[in-house]
Amino acid sequence: MAALLLLVLAAIWLANKYSSTAPVAAESVKPQSLQDSPIEHQPAENAYTVHDMLGSEKPITATDNDGQLIIMPRPDWALDGNLLVHFSQLEQAAKQGDTEAAYVLGMNLHNCYFAPEDDTHLAERLEQAYQFNDNGVAVAENAERYDFCFGVDKQQRNQFYAYLAMAADNGYVPAQEAIALITPEQYMHAAGYAKLERNDYVAKRSSFVQQQVDFLSSAAQHGSIKALIKLSKLHYAQTVGQDGRLQAYAFNQMIMELTDDTELYNRYNWFQQRAQSVFTPEEIEQAMAMSDQWLSIIQANGTLYLHNNE
Template sequence: MALKIAAKNGDAEAKYIIARNLKYCFSASLDDTALQKKLNEIASYSDTASSTGSLIEKFNYCNKITQSERSQFFSYLADAANSCSVAALEYFAAITPEFYIKYQGFNSLTRDKYIHKRDAFIEQKVSFVKQAGLHGNELALKNLSYSYHSQQLTQNSLANSYALNKVIAQFTDNGDTYNRHTKFEQRQYLKLTAEELDSANEIYEHWISTIRANGAYYPSKY
């Protein structure tokens, strides 16, 4: 109850914690019948005892949370991300369009509506990943660099990826990360036109100055 009150009052971290709890409950059985069906399905597994215990534990934790409440996961997470919760921004970045579509029950939509929902989610996700990166989240910066490099994001892609690799190498304290992204940067440098290099340097300066102004850098575990 305290978390819900805090979230209602605009506490971004409370919204994030609620979102994580609702995400945890996404796959939990809604009632005794659904739980028994799952228990029957895993009865032949070699690690039945462990799996049974996990299912029952999750059911007991989540059984008072309705399907309607569970479906609010994305709204809580998006609200937290919009409030610049770095944890929420990073967590949102890890969500795939496929999971979003399934979680929201959009699989049965017509093709055009399905594509519209998917593309809207991807656009929102990219926006949140950029926000996380601007607040010094290294994993988000890596995600963006790869997205530009792989042409998932196509606008000025080479210059953006080069600039982001340079930013990561500038800030990271991890030797492996530094070496990897310095190599990426050096390879991309050889492919840049003079115009692209000028653009990349402007992009780099924008990232560097904004991250420093925001006052933090969050190293990646990966």
């Protein structure tokens, strides 16, 4: 009886929505450029040279500055109203080289990637929320996200990675950070690679993971503490690179040097203290040399992206 009541309420909500706002067919308003030639962005081969290997090749050349790191704010990518209202303008700006527009569009499409696609999907989400008895929070979130994404079709939503990569390829640090949060499974599904043969699937997935590391390395060398934290975790888990835990030690040291957050500093200082008994003095010296090298690059690049600065 309770489930029936919920479905009735959902039907009333949907009826009110459609009575106040005339629905727009997604296909009829899709920008012509996406109809004719959808953006496809695949991980580039060796887009960045990765410098997170101990004893690696000569680091990238950076421009000297006066020694002061400029704290860089990340743009507020959240939009008001309905995404479709903003879509064409952001798409055009992105294709003309506006990296922030590409980032904002990519982030909002990624948000819509998880939104209910139609009325049936929304009703299923509302029923699931009721079953979990979340006091209406998930119901409100699903309804709000559905309204925001209404009219943006599945093909457009799947373009989130293409726009983020467009900005990341141009060195836009917030986009490089955002790509690191995309799971390989999300990328493979959105890019249409989910049903590839096993060997091709593994190759595409590995290429994407490597690109994530490359983007993280670039972001970290421009002072992104978020990127340093992610690199530390990846290397500590020994999922990328060589000498993983020793490299994690180097990244932890950089985090401590750059953060202004006492809690974050203490957490990584604790990690460092525990590691003292694991590595030899020679290994620690090697890790510290890498840390000093990267800190010099960060200092020369002159920017700092705090981990809690949205």
